[in-house]
Amino acid sequence: MKKTIPIITLCILFASCNTIKDIAYLQDAGSPIEYKTDEKALRPDATLKPGDLLTITVNSNTPEASQPFNLPLIPGGEGMNSYGMSKSSISGGAGIQNYLIDIEGNINFPVLGKLQVSGMKKNDLIQLIKTKIYPRYMSEEPIITIRFANYKISVLGEVNRPGAYDVNNEKLDLFEAIAMVGDLTIYGRRDNVLLLREDQNGKKTTYRIDLRDKRLIDSPYFYLQQNDVLYVQPNNPRSRGSALGAAEALTISVVGTLISLTSLIINIVK
Numbered sequence: 629m630k631k632t633i634p635i636i637t638l639c640i641l642f643a644s645c646n647t648i649k650d651i652a653y654l655q656d657a658g659s660p661i662e663y664k665t666d667e668k669a670l671r672p673d674a675t676l677k678p679g680d681l682l683t684i685t686v687n688s689n690t691p692e693a694s695q696p697f698n699l700p701l702i703p704g705g706e707g708m709n710s711y712g713m714s715k716s717s718i719s720g721g722a723g724i725q726n727y728l729i730d731i732e733g734n735i736n737f738p739v740l741g742k743l744q745v746s747g748m749k750k751n752d753l754i755q756l757i758k759t760k761i762y763p764r765y766m767s768e769e770p771i772i773t774i775r776f777a778n779y780k781i782s783v784l785g786e787v788n789r790p791g792a793y794d795v796n797n798e799k800l801d802l803f804e805a806i807a808m809v810g811d812l813t814i815y816g817r818r819d820n821v822l823l824l825r826e827d828q829n830g831k832k833t834t835y836r837i838d839l840r841d842k843r844l845i846d847s848p849y850f851y852l853q854q855n856d857v858l859y860v861q862p863n864n865p866r867s868r869g870s871a872l873g874a875a876e877a878l879t880i881s882v883v884g885t886l887i888s889l890t891s892l893i894i895n896i897v898k
Contacts, residue, residue, distance in 0.1 A: 652861045653784070658822055658834030663843040669850035671799055674776065676748050677828040678733055680854075681726040681777035684753075686761070688770045696739050697761060697770075699725040726777040739765065747828055750774045781852050783809045785860035786816030800852045802837070802844070816860040823849060824857040 676682070686697040702725060727735040733746025740760050745753050754772045762769050781800060782792040788810030806812065823835040837849060844850055852858075 653859055654822060654824075654834065657824075658836045660836045660838070661847060661849055663841075663847055667846055667848065669801075669846050669848065672851050672853045673749050673751075674779070674798065674854045675828040676729060676733075676745050676750070676753065677830070678729050678731050678746055679778075680729045682729070682735065682753075683724060683726050683773075683775045683777050684737070684757070685773045686757070686770050687773070688766060688768055690766075690768065693766045693768070694770055696765075697737075697757075699738060701725075724777075776854065779854050781805060781855070782857045783860070784857065786813045786862050787811070787860055788813060795852075798854075801850050802839070802852065802858075805852055805858060806839075812860055815862050817863050820861050822859040822861065824859070825853060826855050 686694045688694040727737070729735055729745060732744075734742050734744055737743050737757070740757070743753075743756065745756075748756070754774055757772055758770060776798055779795045779798050780792050781795060783805060784790050787806070790809060793805075793808055800808075812818065818839045821837045821839055823837055824832060825835070826832050835849060837844065
């Protein structure tokens with residue numbers, strides 16, 4: 629007697645089955661970057677803009693001559709001084725005062741007063757201060773150093789240590805940034821990394837980057853700029869897995885066990 633063994637089809641319905649469209653940020657933003665054969669990856673030379681914090685020091689062989697152009701160290705923690713300048717902590721509890729570029733693009737510099745600096749490069753500002761100080765106020769040419777006090781980049785998404793990171797040397801390329809955050813997770817898309825970049829006027833532009841493309845190292849997008857944001861989009865398996873709660877995971881486990889038992893019974897009956 630011939631026995632007919634029914635074939636059982638089990639359908640699993642997930643009420644909250646999210647897809648990539650439910651998970652990824654800024655999905656319609658940016659287009660793939662275009663490469664040109666004559667491009668070179670230039671190291672960033674940040675343009676000053678409102679909101680930047682600058683540390684400016686003036687030095688000379690005669691400390692007494694340069695002292696009026698340097699703000700004094702302020703003991704204590706973070707805060708603002710009467711110039712509207714912020715302080716950052718250093719060893720010993722003192723604070724180095726930083727010049728905040730205001731919304732109109734100005735800083736208030738000792739002796740010289742208000743200076744319009746937005747849109748300049750650091751070297752431009754060095755030359756501007758130098759020409760205003762020497763030889764009018766100083767008999768010898770000063771040495772002026774300018775650094776960003778808030779130079780940072782942010783990395784989000786499928787990386788091991790997402791967050792905002794200060795960049796002390798003001799120079800960072802894409803792969804150094806990836807190393808800094810502990811690399812992408814196995815669920816991160818290497819072919820579709822979103823770069824969000826802001827210009828001196830506050831306008832934001834987005835680009836899509838394929839980390840696998842060797843042409844990237846010679847492109848203008850290889851070196852990151854101040855306040856750049858990188859977002860690593862999750863791949864499809866990650867997006868589908870994010871929809872599974874404890875109940876759904878238990879259901880899958882139970883159903884998997886039942887399927888295994890059913891297969892075993894069918895083999896025994898045969």
